[in-house]
Amino acid sequence: xxxxxxxxxxxxxxxxxxxxxxxxxxxxxxxxxxxxxxxxxxxxxxxxxxxxxxxxxxxxxxxxxxxxxxxxxxxxxxxxxxxxxxxxxxxxxxxxxxxxxxxxxxxxxxxxxxxxxxxxxxxxxxxxxxxxxxxxxxxxxxxxxxxxxxxxxxxxxxxxxxxxxxxxxxxxxxxxxxxxxxxxxxxxxxxxxxxxxxxxxxxxxxxxxxxxxxxxxxxxxxxxxxxxxxxxxxxxxxxxxxxxxxxxxxxxxxxxxxxxxxxxxxxxxxxxxxxxxxxxxxxxxxxxxxxxxxxxxxxxxxxxxxxxxxxxxxxxxxxxxxxxxxxxxxxxxxxxxxxxxxxxxxxxxxxxxxxxxxxxxxxxxxxxxxxxxxxxxxxxxxxxxxxxxxxxxxxxxxxxxxxxxxxxxxxxxxxxxxxxxxxxxxxxxxx
Amino acid sequence: xxxxxxxxxxxxxxxxxxxxxxxxxxxxxxxxxxxxxxxxxxxxxxxxxxxxxxxxxxxxxxxxxxxxxxxxxxxxxxxxxxxxxxxxxxxxxxxxxxxxxxxxxxxxxxxxxxxxxxxxxxxxxxxxxxxxxxxxxxxxxxxxxxxxxxxxxxxxxxxxxxxxxxxxxxxxxxxxxxxxxxxxxxxxxxxxxxxxxxxxxxxxxxxxxxxxxxxxxxxxxxxxxxxxxxxxxxxxxxxxxxxxxxxxxxxxxxxxxxxxxxxxxxxxxxxxxxxxxxxxxxxxxxxxxxxxxxxxxxxxxxxxxxxxxxxxxxxxxxxxxxxxxxxxxxxxxxx
Numbered sequence: 001x002x003x004x005x006x007x008x009x010x011x012x013x014x015x016x017x018x019x020x021x022x023x024x025x026x027x028x029x030x031x032x033x034x035x036x037x038x039x040x041x042x043x044x045x046x047x048x049x050x051x052x053x054x055x056x057x058x059x060x061x062x063x064x065x066x067x068x069x070x071x072x073x074x075x076x077x078x079x080x081x082x083x084x085x086x087x088x089x090x091x092x093x094x095x096x097x098x099x100x101x102x103x104x105x106x107x108x109x110x111x112x113x114x115x116x117x118x119x120x121x122x123x124x125x126x127x128x129x130x131x132x133x134x135x136x137x138x139x140x141x142x143x144x145x146x147x148x149x150x151x152x153x154x155x156x157x158x159x160x161x162x163x164x165x166x167x168x169x170x171x172x173x174x175x176x177x178x179x180x181x182x183x184x185x186x187x188x189x190x191x192x193x194x195x196x197x198x199x200x201x202x203x204x205x206x207x208x209x210x211x212x213x214x215x216x217x218x219x220x221x222x223x224x225x226x227x228x229x230x231x232x233x234x235x236x237x238x239x240x241x242x243x244x245x246x247x248x249x250x251x252x253x254x255x256x257x258x259x260x261x262x263x264x265x266x267x268x269x270x271x272x273x274x275x276x277x278x279x280x281x282x283x284x285x286x287x288x289x290x291x292x293x294x295x296x297x298x299x300x301x302x303x304x305x306x307x308x309x310x311x312x313x314x315x316x317x318x319x320x321x322x323x324x325x326x327x328x329x330x331x332x333x334x335x336x337x338x339x340x341x342x343x344x345x346x347x348x349x350x351x352x353x354x355x356x357x358x359x360x361x362x363x364x365x366x367x368x369x370x371x372x373x374x375x376x377x378x379x380x381x382x383x384x385x386x387x388x389x390x391x392x393x394x395x396x397x398x399x400x401x402x403x404x405x406x407x408x409x410x411x412x413x414x415x416x417x418x419x420x421x422x423x424x425x426x427x428x429x430x431x
Numbered sequence: 432x433x434x435x436x437x438x439x440x441x442x443x444x445x446x447x448x449x450x451x452x453x454x455x456x457x458x459x460x461x462x463x464x465x466x467x468x469x470x471x472x473x474x475x476x477x478x479x480x481x482x483x484x485x486x487x488x489x490x491x492x493x494x495x496x497x498x499x500x501x502x503x504x505x506x507x508x509x510x511x512x513x514x515x516x517x518x519x520x521x522x523x524x525x526x527x528x529x530x531x532x533x534x535x536x537x538x539x540x541x542x543x544x545x546x547x548x549x550x551x552x553x554x555x556x557x558x559x560x561x562x563x564x565x566x567x568x569x570x571x572x573x574x575x576x577x578x579x580x581x582x583x584x585x586x587x588x589x590x591x592x593x594x595x596x597x598x599x600x601x602x603x604x605x606x607x608x609x610x611x612x613x614x615x616x617x618x619x620x621x622x623x624x625x626x627x628x629x630x631x632x633x634x635x636x637x638x639x640x641x642x643x644x645x646x647x648x649x650x651x652x653x654x655x656x657x658x659x660x661x662x663x664x665x666x667x668x669x670x671x672x673x674x675x676x677x678x679x680x681x682x683x684x685x686x687x688x689x690x691x692x693x694x695x696x697x698x699x700x701x702x703x704x705x706x707x708x709x710x711x712x713x714x715x716x717x718x719x720x721x722x723x724x725x726x727x728x729x730x731x732x733x734x735x736x737x738x739x740x741x742x743x744x745x746x747x748x749x750x751x752x753x754x755x756x757x758x759x760x761x762x763x764x765x766x
Contacts, residue, residue, distance in 0.1 A: 040539070042539060043538075044542040044546075129530070132523075133534070136531065146620070155621075160515055160580045176754075179579060196595060223554060225546055281575045288552075419561050419563070
């Protein structure tokens with residue numbers, strides 16, 4: 001049976017650029033939540049986020065993170081085009097390029113991988129509100145007299161698939177481009193679909209992952225209007241599974257992977273970081289504004305993922321939870337975990353990294369898969385930053401702030417999206 | 432396939448659509464309000480849903496009714512091609528108006544007065560996955576699912592994901608389709624600025640779905656093959672699907688091209704694969720509704736098979752990014 005293995009990882013996280021930077025920070029139990037710097041939040045209710053530590057994610061910032069190994073990639077041409085079109089006005093474009101390049105490099109990809117499809121989870125367009133001023137007349141947007149040819153292509157908002165277009169140009173990819181737009185479940189679904197393409201024999205290599213940034217005025221403001229973020233503008237604002245939890249923190253970044261058919265990876269001695277063994281998705285079909293409190297659909301996603309991996313539930317040694325730190329998500333997820341694993345849940349370590357890096361929305365599932373790989377790379381389970389007092393409504397074994405050393409062979413990562421889209425994925429230790 | 436739905440500028444009935452489109456002159460671009468009023472959504476939905484989501488809600492209800500799927504809906508899969516965000520312009524105008532200071536956008540005013548001027552649920556209008564979620568919630572669809580951003584060809588990925596989901600046993604029933612509005616003012620402005628609007632068709636809107644079940648359930652129409660290629664001229668990527676298409680005679684071809692360039696490419700493919708087949712270009716009568724167009728084309732193919740005497744129908748769609756999607760349907764047993 002064909003299986004997909006992860007042979008390359010690239011990460012741009014609120015801790016900075018690079019997978020090693022990300023993993024080191026998680027191992028040290030650091031927290032990346034801090035006051036927003038990329039725009040002036042003086043009048044905004046929400047003033048904190050887990051930002052990638054750069055004010056302007058521009059060309060020089062990208063070029064400052066390139067290595068000699070990137071010299072065979074046409075960064076100069078792609079970045080020139082991106083500047084002309086205005087593409088770099090959307091922060092996630094820069095994150096995607098750097099994460100993609102790292103994954104490509106780490107997997108040792110080159111000409112032989114150019115036919116790979118790209119399966120990527122991307123969040124919403126970035127609204128460029130300042131562009132609307134010249135066309136706002138008498139209280140309404142009116143494009144009638146707007147000049148066209150002199151304006152940059154990226155105007156008013158960036159295209160949803162803009163980062164995918166840049167990646168395709170950077171690597172000269174010839175395969176299909178699939179953009180998953182399933183909100184917070186998208187990152188996990190993208191990796192799952194990439195693995196499915198390999199399992200079903202449609203391709204041997206896929207570039208996949210997710211990127212998002214809602215750290216912009218409408219992103220932060222819109223989420224605040226929904227009441228999703230914690231009202232406390234402090235670095236410990238996101239407290240997954242804790243009695244004091246009161247909301248999420250918005251994060252940003254990207255995580256990209258090269259997935260490869262296992263035997264192909266073995267033959268070319270590519271790094272094998274984890275097996276993508278199973279996945280499942282469901283829909284809560286409950287409410288727009290809340291998850292199903294009984295966790296039944298989330299549980300069904302987990303069960304499907306484990307069954308697909310053809311392992312017993314007791315074989316799962318760690319759960320990377322969605323764990324948003326919101327009042328409603330955490331108890332529903334905890335109930336789903338308990339109902340999935342039964343007595344095994346008494347000793348099954350569960351953690352959420354959102355206390356440290358916030359909620360990366362469409363990229364959340366992807367970066368949490370990258371975090372979970374630490375379990376195989378370093379026999380280390382990331383901790384749950386800001387978790388101090390377990391809520392009795394969340395009766396699971398939550399890994400504390402400092403993380404835990406443990407050897408596990410199978411793990412599960414959950415991603416549950418706004419609107420009720422649930423996704424779970426099972427990763428295995430490479431043999 | 433065991434059912435379908437189409438919410439188009441020409442109404443909400445997919446049966447007889449081949450005849451209606453064949454007789455039509457010129458393209459209609461907007462879904463008539465009367466069509467939406469035929470099955471009103473809950474009032475609360477209108478505060479939270481984009482136009483595309485409202486089309487999708489109606490299309491899901493109609494497709495489920497058409498397939499007779501009234502029970503066990505928590506197991507039904509749902510895979511949808513979706514477009515860009517589509518928030519209310521009234522909300523946007525209110526927000527921007529309150530954010531102006533001295534004729535310029537003021538971030539400081541936006542942070543307080545601008546945000547306060549908009550509906551708290553505005554974000555739900557913007558999130559394009561809600562094009563899928565609103566309908567799933569209202570219809571109780573709890574199976575595997577995915578929303579795929581589509582400029583046209585991406586909707587074929589939704590079809591592929593639905594087929595994979597059935598073939599691998601994740602679910603035994605699924606809806607696949609697309610919903611979008613090219614009529615949203617921001618989208619329309621982008622298309623005009625990029626000069627990709629086709630004067631022969633025009634940007635339109637709508638939603639369409641097909642209801643899929645496993646082959647062993649003996650459906651009346653089969654999906655024999657599907658493929659997506661990022662370049663419409665990439666014969667290698669389309670090769671397998673086209674080989675399958677040429678295995679037996681195709682007597683009906685539905686084209687859903689974005690723009691004149693794509694139309695010429697699709698017509699070339701059509702002539703190569705089945706030079707004697709009847710061809711219907713739906714963009715000339717339904718406009719181009721981006722993520723929704725391919726799904727509308729599938730329902731046209733279904734009607735051709737169900738009521739026009741066609742045996743094998745090919746759908747060729749191309750988005751404004753140059754990608755092409757192909758799907759082959761037949762009334763015979765799938766090979």
